[in-house]
Amino acid sequence: MDNLLEVSNLNTEFKSDYGSKQALHNISFKIKEGEVLALVGESGSGKTVTSLSIMGLLPNNASIKEGEIKLFNTNKDEIDILTLSDEKHNEIRGNDISMVFQEPMTCLNPTMTVGEQILEVIIRHKKISKINAKKEMIGLLELVEIPDPIQRSNEYPHQLSGGMRQRIMIAIALACNPKLIIADEPTSALDVTIQAQLLELLKKLKNSIVTKTSILFITHDLGIVKELADRVIVMYQGKIVEEGNVLDVFERPKHSYTNNLIQSLPEFKIEKRNKENIQNITKSDNEKLILSIKNIYKEFPVDKGIFKKSTETVKAVQNVSFDVKENKILGLVGESGSGKSTLGKTIIKLIEPTSGQINFKNQDISGFNKKKMQNIRQKMQMIFQDPFASLNPRKNILDTLMEPILVHNLMKKNEAKEYISQIINDVGLPSESLNRFPHEFSGGQRQRIGIARALVLKPEFIIADEPVSALDVSIQAQVLNLLETLKETYNLTMIFISHDLSVIEYFCDEVAVMYLGHIVEMAPVNKLFTNPKHSYTKALLSAVPKVKTKKTNKILIKGDIPSPINPPSGCVFRTRCPNPGIECTGGDIKMGLVEVEPNHWVDKCCVKLD
Amino acid sequence: MNFFLKKLLIVVPTLYIAWTVVFVTLNIIPGDPVNLMLGGRPASDEVRENVRKNLGLDKPVIERYGSFLINATKGDLGKSYLTRQPVTKMIKENMWPTIELSIGGLIFGVFFGVLFGVFAGTKPNSIRDTISMIIALCGISLPSFWIGMMLIYIFGTTLGWVPIVGDGFVSLILPSISVGLFFAGGMARLTRSSLVDVLNQDYIRTARSKGISKYNIILKHSLRNAMIPPVTLLGIQFGLLITGAVITEEVFARPGLGQLLLQAILAKDIPLVQALVVYMTAVYIFLNLIVDFTYGIIDPRIRLERKNQ
């Protein structure tokens, strides 16, 4: 195969008030015709900067200090992209090289219909009449499998779901039969089942109509690389540390960074743990309940402004019951709109439940007012998702950790100081950090501070709401390790909320799968992951791209997640169920869990099918 | 249509509360209106009683409040204490010069505001941006009464280019500038920052990745999105037209509602103040209603949201 693009010795620099910082160091690589090249790295590794350098879309404060980017067109003419004028570069952009961006919510113009936005690029480069362009546009929408393409083309971006918008972006990128498509984390903002649909679409396109087109696929997800790419480049701090065939790199990584990256994947850690001690699971037979929730409902009225006659409600949590045993970790897993976060906040009473019981240490706290909760608050704490937003930026760490102790009168100020530095050491930070402010820490460090804040009141029970989702893979692994140690030293019971199945598998004892407010399946982790019963769980498990296991036939579920304002009648999953029975669609069918095996609970609807 | 009805349901109570506030506040003003009527001349109790009856002040407050509201909706707002003319008639007589001046100021403000804003915003941090923004800053920093007098002094008195008094289009130029300058400054600054903001959006990067030319990116992708904040400002700035009317009419010695209001306040002519405030708030709220509708035209998200309501 011939080379399509050659990047050599690329050095890109960012200027700011704090001086200039080199983002890329001597980046050189080639993309061959028709291949899928994956660019992998954690945040700050320079993968996006590389793609923007090729596109000529770098922000104003960035500049290319050195290097060459050569594009070879059909006649094997050499075009040096970096020396082109903006007009000439515009001839290439969207035509020879096109791009799909990460954020489907913000990447389309909100005031233009999606049809117009596709038309625009066709007319710009192909210079054909509007009628013909329209035909092509509809054809493209069909190609990316958008239902009712004619009607959809007249809609505005905000009327479409994230997955649909990303399909539109792909249609725009495909419009002029480009030689190279750069896809910058195109599925990272999407739910895992939607991501699976898009990856499937990309594979299909790759194998059918765009075989000649090369794809530069930028991602942080090694599973996707394994699934999609031919070759992979690993970047770290603006440098290329490894390059090679996907299979080679994953099986015999040469660079220690790549090796660490692979080893910190939960799937590898699970494997390692299983090898080390299989006995681990039967360690404790402590069956003492710490939390037991019964028939929890949470419905929010849809905000309709000043006329408070809102008839519609968001049905966030529907009839959820479960127990959490002392010293165990219960995982709550689900996609967006599943209500997992709402459930977590309801249990800790940041949100009042609409109905139901929350029995915490044998007392029903669901009706407790603020005053009565005060003592309970000490015993149940929360770790939040966004490490950047969950710390007050105007308080230094000492104040952040001191305030709860003083509010609850746990100890005197000078005693507390010693206690706090003990805790900050426990979460793996030096005592000197206490005098610093949140913005002086990295994401992982901030999350450690968030954990310290949750621990400071000596709680027995912690709800961790996606505590590692905002972090890079290697940092994720460190924080999970920390939580594991702390669980032992502080004798904690946890509910661990996450959308990431592999993290749940690695970290939790039991797991409950949520879909549109309902728990559809609940079981000990090893049971659920080896023998899922509910069709949704099966689809979810098969949707996760993995490095280790080869997946031959994926269970794809179609369509988007319905809105929790108007969930489907009957079984909420029936609209996406691969094999829905007639009985699922009835309006009077009641969802509810049945115990199919000891400790393995599945929603009735799916049990009948088995 | 549904949206329109809902909006109206908000406007009516707002107007009602605004008018009630006017009535209450103006009726707690210390001092007997009869004294004002009599202009400080001594009078017998009989005369006073008569005047009181004439003005309807003998009736209980609640009754006066009721009739004020009913009359206000009919457009009948009583008689001036001083001229004894129906205030509605006085307003009608003085209305046109103010409308002319407001339109003049509006056109000047919007035209130059948007012009300078787009000029600056399309090339941020350039020389033309800096110069445009210095001019805009002057616009919002110049006291309109002083710039009005300076304009008269320079173009009227010294250069003699423009007539200071008189009717017609030409004599409207200087007052319009004086009314519109602050307006233009604010508009230019907001248009610029909004445009700079839009040009940094992800969808502009998408458009660039499609190979769309700079000109089309600004024309087709940016301007429409960037106009939403300035249109909002427009709604708030309608209030400035009233400021402009009061001050500029005073400076240029033009007749109009501003002059009327000022005189009414200085003379404590309560019915006239009431009527003018009622009238001006109604117009202000109505203009803002129009602005509200404009959003829907600019932004399809708002339009569709309204449709679904």
Add this chain to the structure above:
Amino acid sequence: MEKFKIILKRFLLNKGSAFGGVFLILIVFGAIFAPIIAPYDWNAVDTGPRLSPPSWDFLFGTDIHGRDVFSRIIYGARYSLSVGVISVLFGIISGSIFGVTIAYIGGRVDIIGSRIIDVMFGFPSFLLSLLVVAIIGVGLWNVVFAVGLASIPHFARIIRSAALQVKEQPYIEACVSLGYGNIRIMLNHILPNIFPIIIVIATLDLGGAIISIASLSFLGLGAQPPEPEWGAMLSSGREYMRYAPWTMIYPGLFLFLTVMSVNLLGDRLSIALDARQSIGKGKV
């Protein structure tokens, strides 16, 4: 704290803020040391010939009563700045209390509070000031009160929405989960985080307040002669504009430059603080 230094440096090194800063310092200096700087008594009639043009003796000329215009402007600075600051302080403090409270309590209180703001917005602010003056009467301090009062809905609306944004942040949720009281959360956690916004909108509004007060004085509703308030000076200078333009030009010029300096500072402040916020979020 290093970052604070960078903000300060960024703020100070800018030409705009440098000009604004220097001019304001001069004005404040002049206002404080007016008795030393001003060559004549601001109220002494017939200090020189009436309506004499600017000269070395009378830098900005004299007015109809033969008073030195320059001395009057220097003394006038005492009024313009302090009245502006006082009226903005009055408005911003009331607006902050109102806005933060309704945003934090939320629910019905927020809806009713926002309705009140909306109704007050139904009055154009200048009209509201005029109405207040009509009720409480003519006078400089009444005007200061009126302008401050009329600015409350504007401040309250911005601060409410800022507080609402902060309230949605996870660190406020964390405060609730740690069992903190409402007053503690409002004063200790929400207020410090919207403080930069409060400072910026107060500064950006100061210029407008100074102009409004001067305008009302110009209309004869505020400061009364012979007080050397700039608006009032312009009001009397206006009659002799034809023969003695200096009585009108200089007070206005000072008013303009003061307002412009304040606005420049406000602009730079908002840029500098915005930059800090983006640092806080991690994207430089």
